[in-house]
Amino acid sequence: MTVGEQALEHNCSLPIRNFVFKVASRCNLACGYCYMYRKGDDSYRDQPFFMDPRVVRAAANRIGEHLDKHGCSDRDREIWISIHGGEPLLYGKERIEDFVSIVREVLIDARFSILTNGSLLDKDWLTHLRMLNVHVGVSLDGPKNHHDLARPYPSGVGSHESAERAVKLMMSTPEGQAQFSGTLSVLDPALPAEELYAYFRKELRLFDFDILLPDHHHCDPPIAGDPPVYGQYLTQLFDLWMEEGNPQVRIGFFEDLLGIMMGKVIPHAFWGLQPLPVVVVETDGGLEPPDYFKSCAPGITKTRFNVLRNTIDCVMQNPIVDMILKPRQNLSQTCRNCVWLDQCGGGLLSHRYSLQGEFRNPSVYCADLIYLMEHVYEVLCSSASFAALFD
Numbered sequence: 133m134t135v136g137e138q139a140l141e142h143n144c145s146l147p148i149r150n151f152v153f154k155v156a157s158r159c160n161l162a163c164g165y166c167y168m169y170r171k172g173d174d175s176y177r178d179q180p181f182f183m184d185p186r187v188v189r190a191a192a193n194r195i196g197e198h199l200d201k202h203g204c205s206d207r208d209r210e211i212w213i214s215i216h217g218g219e220p221l222l223y224g225k226e227r228i229e230d231f232v233s234i235v236r237e238v239l240i241d242a243r244f245s246i247l248t249n250g251s252l253l254d255k256d257w258l259t260h261l262r263m264l265n266v267h268v269g270v271s272l273d274g275p276k277n278h279h280d281l282a283r284p285y286p287s288g289v290g291s292h293e294s295a296e297r298a299v300k301l302m303m304s305t306p307e308g309q310a311q312f313s314g315t316l317s318v319l320d321p322a323l324p325a326e327e328l329y330a331y332f333r334k335e336l337r338l339f340d341f342d343i344l345l346p347d348h349h350h351c352d353p354p355i356a357g358d359p360p361v362y363g364q365y366l367t368q369l370f371d372l373w374m375e376e377g378n379p380q381v382r383i384g385f386f387e388d389l390l391g392i393m394m395g396k397v398i399p400h401a402f403w404g405l406q407p408l409p410v411v412v413v414e415t416d417g418g419l420e421p422p423d424y425f426k427s428c429a430p431g432i433t434k435t436r437f438n439v440l441r442n443t444i445d446c447v448m449q450n451p452i453v454d455m456i457l458k459p460r461q462n463l464s465q466t467c468r469n470c471v472w473l474d475q476c477g478g479g480l481l482s483h484r485y486s487l488q489g490e491f492r493n494p495s496v497y498c499a500d501l502i503y504l505m506e507h508v509y510e511v512l513c514s515s516a517s518f519a520a521l522f523d
């Protein structure tokens with residue numbers, strides 16, 4: 133089925149199945165680019181440090197009620213729960229165990245993952261999370277010098293040693309590898325793409341490492357250039373991945389773009405026009421759109437809805453959630469006229485933000501995205517066996 137054959141907006145009779153639970157509202161690192169604490173949104177100060185079990189139970193019940201309301205049978209209740217913070221391991225082993233047990237009591241088909249900065253992840257934690265069947269991803273920005281500058285402790289000391297140790301620990305056993313969902317890196321062109329790729333592939337021998345563009349928008353633009361700085365960087369990274377030609381090596385950011393270019397239906401926040409609705413449950417039970425919107429303006433993710441009082445469906449009234457559910461309705465005229473619209477989708481919504489036009493703008497990374505997409509398209513057209521590789 134191609135993109136054109138699919139409904140391009142979330143059918144509101146369908147349930148939302150992706151939830152982010154903010155179990156801890158504080159972090160033990162002080163990363164300079166952090167949208168939670170360093171982009172002007174101080175609303176975390178009003179949040180309880182940790183999610184109370186009453187909130188966990190209420191949220192699980194609300195999700196169960198949401199699945200019922202949207203007609204999900206007993207065999208159709210799969211949901212994905214991403215455990216986040218701040219730093220989610222600050223929640224502690226006992227609380228995490230209670231969290232998973234409470235949610236599973238109500239939602240037996242819940243799948244759990246956790247994204248950690250790795251600073252607290254040791255053998256005990258891994259065993260504990262494995263027992264709970266929680267997959268683990270680690271934020272890791274690359275080699276030591278680079279990562280330490282980007283992701284220090286509040287003291288200024290870098291966190292690379294602990295993040296790398298956590299990754300190596302998981303890679304050291306088959307069980308750990310099965311539990312590991314890969315690393316996530318915020319790109320910085322100051323680190324040559326070759327060094328980043330070599331670090332993940334040659335040094336750590338990872339097979340799954342995803343990438344993110346830094347949180348910028350039209351009021352806070354990224355570094356630009358000719359050729360576009362991030363476009364060139366992404367293209368270099370893409371070429372390194374292609375040159376290696378190992379289908380086991382997964383970079384979700386590129387895989388999903390390729391899939392969409394080949395006509396697959398892939399809901400993705402960054403690429404294409406298929407909605408990927410995600411609801412955040414804050415530590416106090418607040419229901420919110422995805423947290424990366426915090427990079428746009430202070431308080432922008434706040435809604436009046438809370439699992440202690442409101443249904444999950446209520447949050448669909450929030451203008452940001454509504455935009456996510458209806459990707460075609462909030463495009464700029466430039467994007468509507470763009471030949472890359474089906475592949476790009478206008479870029480990540482938060483990258484489109486401006487004070488004047490709000491979200492009806494092309495992505496602030498538009499030139500970078502076009503640079504990358506043109507290159508990927510050329511590669512795709514020039515390689516007959518390419519499609520088979522990623523089938």
Ligand code: SF4
Nearest residue numbers: 467470476478495498
């Ligand atoms: S952001 Fe740029 S590349 Fe993407 S659809 Fe809009 S105009 Fe096209």
